[in-house]
Amino acid sequence: MSLLLVGDFIVGVNPQHPEKSEMTNQLLSQQEASIQLGISTRTLQRYTKRGLITHMRIGRRVLYKNEWLDDFCKSMTIEAKPFQKPI
Numbered sequence: 001m002s003l004l005l006v007g008d009f010i011v012g013v014n015p016q017h018p019e020k021s022e023m024t025n026q027l028l029s030q031q032e033a034s035i036q037l038g039i040s041t042r043t044l045q046r047y048t049k050r051g052l053i054t055h056m057r058i059g060r061r062v063l064y065k066n067e068w069l070d071d072f073c074k075s076m077t078i079e080a081k082p083f084q085k086p087i
Contacts, residue, residue, distance in 0.1 A: 027056065027063040036069055047072070 028036065034044040045062075047053045052075075054068040 026065055028066065028069075030062055030064075033064040033069055036066075037073070 030041055030044055030048075034041045037044065039047075044053070048055050048062060053064065053072045056063045056065075
């Protein structure tokens with residue numbers, strides 16, 4: 001297996017199957033990311049297209065880091081306001 005540097009990521013490339021590159025457990029496919037977020041793959045694709053979720057493209061593949069998914073969840077979180085009794 002040879003190594004290839006893509007941005008800040010090291011990709012392990014199997015010479016017998018270069019299309020099946022393995023990231024060092026840092027990047028998730030669209031299917032894996034949608035499962036982690038609890039949304040459909042199509043919804044994830046829409047959010048990605050709108051620029052709501054940071055992602056990386058390698059060829060036709062769209063990949064996500066766990067921290068990018070966490071950042072997206074934090075950006076979608078609405079803080080609860082403290083309860084105040086009506087006067």
